Amino acid sequence: MTKKFHELTALDTVSIQLRRGEVLGLIGPNGSGKSTLINTISGVLQPTTGVVRVGDTVISGRPPHRIARAGVARTFQGARIFPALSVEQNIVVASMGVGASRRQAQRRADELIEYFDIETWRRAAADSLPYGHKRIVEVARGLAMNPQFLMLDEPGAGLDENESEELLRRLTALPQERDLGLLIVDHDMPLIMRLCHRIHVLNYGQSIAEGTPAEIRRDPAVLEAYLGRGAEYAYDA
Ligand SMILES: Nc1ncnc2c1ncn2[C@@H]1O[C@H](COP(=O)(O)OP(=O)(O)O)[C@@H](O)[C@H]1O
Ligand SMILES: [Mg+2]
Incomplete structure (x- = not known):
């Protein structure tokens, strides 16, 4: 897809494929188009050209809640949990947001709380949790939507x-x-x-590499644009 904001081409004919059961990393310098890609896939933004498909079904053009119902969920950069609600309520609400009944949503929340082993946080106000715990609740909220695909925008930001x-x-x-x-x-x-399992690299809205972590780590274009830029992004193998 291509995404333009007036004169700025934030995504320039970028193509990615994500399979169930795999983890695809999307990396690149600040402003390279990573959040824009997640926003266009999730329906927060419309692509200027191009489509998003789940299997053979085109989902682009639909509003975000319908894309979520089609099995594509996302979290936002910077937590978007409801601060005053408990961890449990946050997960229940996310599940009901894609059409689950209250009972189904409660069952889903119970299952996720058990899966993530966070029973002790269940009744805590989301806002009272340490930063790292909030990020885990965000992931649980994404899973509460019962997705086939889940997109996480900077879940590690600010974590020690x-x-x-x-x-x-x-x-x-x-x-x-x-x-x-x-x-x-x-x-x-x-x-x-x-x-x-695979990593896709963006720079100024263009794809500059895709490969395994081992390939990406020593890719000259990636080192030039991103990884070699300084200690903050350097990977110490
Ligand atoms: N809603 C928007 N309106 C105008 N420009 C935007 C908008 N969202 C992002 N941009 C611009 O698009 C480019 C890519 O931004 P973004 O996708 O947020 O980058 P990243 O997530 O990789 O840091 C940046 O130049 C940014 O300023
Ligand atoms: Mg971003």
């Missing part, structure tokens, strides 16, 4: 090393265990390199 490690641990088994395609945007290179 221990929190990042915990996030990695919780995300690693997800795609296989739940037959889920995971698209993850993050600057946390240890997280990305260990979690992803």
Whole structure:
């Protein structure tokens, strides 16, 4: 797809494919179009040209809630949980947002709370949780929509090393265990390199590389545009 904002081409004929059971990383410098890609896939923005398909079904052009119902869920950059609601209520609301009944949503929330082993947070106000826990609740909310595909926009942002490690641990088994395609945007290179099966790299709205973590780590164009730019993004193998 291509996405233009007036003169700015935020995405220039970018094509990605995500399969169930796999983790695709989407990386690149700030402003390279990563969030725009998630926004166009999830229906928050319309592509200027191009389409999004789930199997043979074109889902682009539909409003975000219908795209979520079609099995494509996302989280937002910076938590968007309801601060005053409990962890449990946050998950229930997300599930009801895609059409689940209250009972179904409650069952789903119970299952996810057990899956993520967060029973002790159940009744806590979302806002009272530490940053790293909020990110895990965000992922649980995404899963509450019962998606085939889940897109996470910078879930590791602002996490310390221990929190990042915990996030990695919780995300690693997800795609296989739940037959889920995971698209993850993050600057946390240890997280990305260990979690992803494939990585797609954007720079100024253009795809500059796609490959395995081992390939991407030593790709000259990626080193030039992104990974080689300084310690903050450097990956220490
Ligand atoms: N809604 C918008 N209106 C105008 N320009 C936008 C909008 N969203 C993003 N952009 C621009 O598109 C480019 C890509 O932004 P973004 O997708 O947020 O990058 P990233 O997530 O990779 O940091 C940037 O130049 C940004 O300023
Ligand atoms: Mg972004």
